[in-house]
Amino acid sequence: MKKSTIKDVAREANVSIATVSRILNNTGKGYSDKTKQHVMQTIEQMGYFPNAIARSLINNESGTIGVLFPAVSGMVSAEMLHGIEAAAQVYGKSVFVCNTLSDPDKTKHYLQLLYEKQVEGVIFASGRLTRNFQKIVKQMNVPFVTLSGISDLENIPEIKVDDLKATYDATNYLIKHGHTKLAMVSGPPHDSIAGTPRMEGFKQALTDANLPCKSSQISWSNAFYFEDGKHAFRSIMKNHPEITAIVAASDEMAAGVISEANAQGIRVPEDVSVIGYDNTKLAAMTVPSLTTVSQEFDVMGYRAGELLCQCIIGEKTDSIIMKHKIIERESVKKTKARGVV
Amino acid sequence: MKKSTIKDVAREANVSIATVSRILNNTGKGYSDKTKQHVMQTIEQMGYFPNAIARSLINNESGTIGVLFPAVSGMVSAEMLHGIEAAAQVYGKSVFVCNTLSDPDKTKHYLQLLYEKQVEGVIFASGRLTRNFQKIVKQMNVPFVTLSGISDLENIPEIKVDDLKATYDATNYLIKHGHTKLAMVSGPPHDSIAGTPRMEGFKQALTDANLPCKSSQISWSNAFYFEDGKHAFRSIMKNHPEITAIVAASDEMAAGVISEANAQGIRVPEDVSVIGYDNTKLAAMTVPSLTTVSQEFDVMGYRAGELLCQCIIGEKTDSIIMKHKIIERESVKKTKARGVV
DNA sequence: TTGAAAGCGATACCAG
DNA sequence: CTGGTATCGCTTTCAA
Numbered sequence: 031m032k033k034s035t036i037k038d039v040a041r042e043a044n045v046s047i048a049t050v051s052r053i054l055n056n057t058g059k060g061y062s063d064k065t066k067q068h069v070m071q072t073i074e075q076m077g078y079f080p081n082a083i084a085r086s087l088i089n090n091e092s093g094t095i096g097v098l099f100p101a102v103s104g105m106v107s108a109e110m111l112h113g114i115e116a117a118a119q120v121y122g123k124s125v126f127v128c129n130t131l132s133d134p135d136k137t138k139h140y141l142q143l144l145y146e147k148q149v150e151g152v153i154f155a156s157g158r159l160t161r162n163f164q165k166i167v168k169q170m171n172v173p174f175v176t177l178s179g180i181s182d183l184e185n186i187p188e189i190k191v192d193d194l195k196a197t198y199d200a201t202n203y204l205i206k207h208g209h210t211k212l213a214m215v216s217g218p219p220h221d222s223i224a225g226t227p228r229m230e231g232f233k234q235a236l237t238d239a240n241l242p243c244k245s246s247q248i249s250w251s252n253a254f255y256f257e258d259g260k261h262a263f264r265s266i267m268k269n270h271p272e273i274t275a276i277v278a279a280s281d282e283m284a285a286g287v288i289s290e291a292n293a294q295g296i297r298v299p300e301d302v303s304v305i306g307y308d309n310t311k312l313a314a315m316t317v318p319s320l321t322t323v324s325q326e327f328d329v330m331g332y333r334a335g336e337l338l339c340q341c342i343i344g345e346k347t348d349s350i351i352m353k354h355k356i357i358e359r360e361s362v363k364k365t366k367a368r369g370v371v
Numbered sequence: 372m373k374k375s376t377i378k379d380v381a382r383e384a385n386v387s388i389a390t391v392s393r394i395l396n397n398t399g400k401g402y403s404d405k406t407k408q409h410v411m412q413t414i415e416q417m418g419y420f421p422n423a424i425a426r427s428l429i430n431n432e433s434g435t436i437g438v439l440f441p442a443v444s445g446m447v448s449a450e451m452l453h454g455i456e457a458a459a460q461v462y463g464k465s466v467f468v469c470n471t472l473s474d475p476d477k478t479k480h481y482l483q484l485l486y487e488k489q490v491e492g493v494i495f496a497s498g499r500l501t502r503n504f505q506k507i508v509k510q511m512n513v514p515f516v517t518l519s520g521i522s523d524l525e526n527i528p529e530i531k532v533d534d535l536k537a538t539y540d541a542t543n544y545l546i547k548h549g550h551t552k553l554a555m556v557s558g559p560p561h562d563s564i565a566g567t568p569r570m571e572g573f574k575q576a577l578t579d580a581n582l583p584c585k586s587s588q589i590s591w592s593n594a595f596y597f598e599d600g601k602h603a604f605r606s607i608m609k610n611h612p613e614i615t616a617i618v619a620a621s622d623e624m625a626a627g628v629i630s631e632a633n634a635q636g637i638r639v640p641e642d643v644s645v646i647g648y649d650n651t652k653l654a655a656m657t658v659p660s661l662t663t664v665s666q667e668f669d670v671m672g673y674r675a676g677e678l679l680c681q682c683i684i685g686e687k688t689d690s691i692i693m694k695h696k697i698i699e700r701e702s703v704k705k706t707k708a709r710g711v712v
Numbered sequence: 713t714t715g716a717a718a719g720c721g722a723t724a725c726c727a728g
Numbered sequence: 729c730t731g732g733t734a735t736c737g738c739t740t741t742c743a744a
Contacts, residue, residue: 084721
């Protein structure tokens, strides 16, 4: 049983396809109320749905956008994607998801694919849009937006939180609560998205507070996972047993720190305080629950989707720096206040 | 600057569009090696990419599939989606994601949308495909697959683990390790996917072991979250302080149980053992780490994608029951063995 | 080996 | 208010 087309409807309703088309698109004129009734009815009973692909071809509008993630597994990207989809929904766009695995070849492949599929815009999430992709991006000639990422290309609006400032604030939060011997559990130092800026924020906060800041106070790993946090904490405790507070570059790492502290009989927050980063659901689940820097990923995703859709209709093109805030839970010990509260 | 089309390439290369098309599709015949070289070159330098939409229209193959989730936020759906995308990749399909929010109207809307976009197949994940959707599904006339869900319609292959059996095994695991006073922290009893079958598995295991099984041993919530686990544990401890082991319907709930136990000064696993469900990353992060039933969501996603693509090319149509296994960590106390080990 | 031309399903302009 | 028709970009016969 073949799918019915506009032609079938026209034949069945004894009108021209032009008329059916007008009714379908609700142009308001070009048909009488009576024919409309009649045509709508036959459409209904035939179970006809217009072919969006044919429409796209003639209108030159695919009604789709593409989203590139290193990997959609994981809380963070999941929430972002959710937000993106919600926004796309509102603007009547469908979304293609792609997992680049951070592989440049794969990424380029996907961009070409999206190009061929005539997407109207692309969200590049959690990655770095390098000059490598300049050519294809330019050719595609549709709006791009980076989400919690970074772009080496010009004129690409971005949605992100100011990681440096956020980590600065987190560090400062510990300092304000009386901590003077701090360490950081960081991601890869050359990760220009979540590595470098967060380390920098940590350092600046220490420096501004006239606190010692040696590189040995930062223990970094190749990723941001639970195990990385455990290892990092172990090495910190070896080199700096005097530490009383730790800034982690992700909630998972912070959870690793708490877990390892527990294993070593070090109490959190009595002996050592911990502040996390992201405010994923995990932060509420640790024991003790995690004080952390909040990034609202679903909102960020929504805003990214929204921004992209606005760019598509030529409405707006400004970057958005999302505000962050510190969510206070139980993992930080508050002793004497130091300086302005 | 308009996008260049096959026509432009033809003109530029001084051949007919038919020839360009043949070369593009690598038909192998219909052009000389020399023209091929030449055409490929001009394609390259023009930066031409074929319009997939026009291709879809004439080939009647969109090269896309749709995935419906209640919500892509959350570890579980994220991992599934990752697997799906990976499989789709292999079969050369792009994937549209849709968040139904478990709303029937929205779901129907998305199905229609996917229909119009001419998707070649649909994965219906973590939800129930009711008779409500029968009409549209039938009309679409493309393969459907349910993933970790349930279908009231005929002939829809499914990928899932046997929830009843898995919970049975989990319960039995506790029994084998000497526990006789058990309780369950369950999701919604009328949730036919992750509610009813898991409760049933729990009950059957108790019954088969000749252990008491009153309905008061099961505390259910409207969802499967951390907070639900906390509440449930509280009420269980009120009604059944004698309990020594708990079966949770999700890792998050199990984490809630552990957290609440902690707050009440009840030790895990010394005073009460806990077994989770899902084996999400969270399970490794709790203190103590969680013994749990493993579902490999990324693999399930991959298999679902694979299965769907095989259905599309008419290759295979059998359901897949994924095997589950129990991942032993630290949250279960092993006392005397009881019965066969 | 090539090219001309007939569609794929829908839109929109132009006549009537 | 209506219908005929060119067109969107590409594939695929059918002749040459």
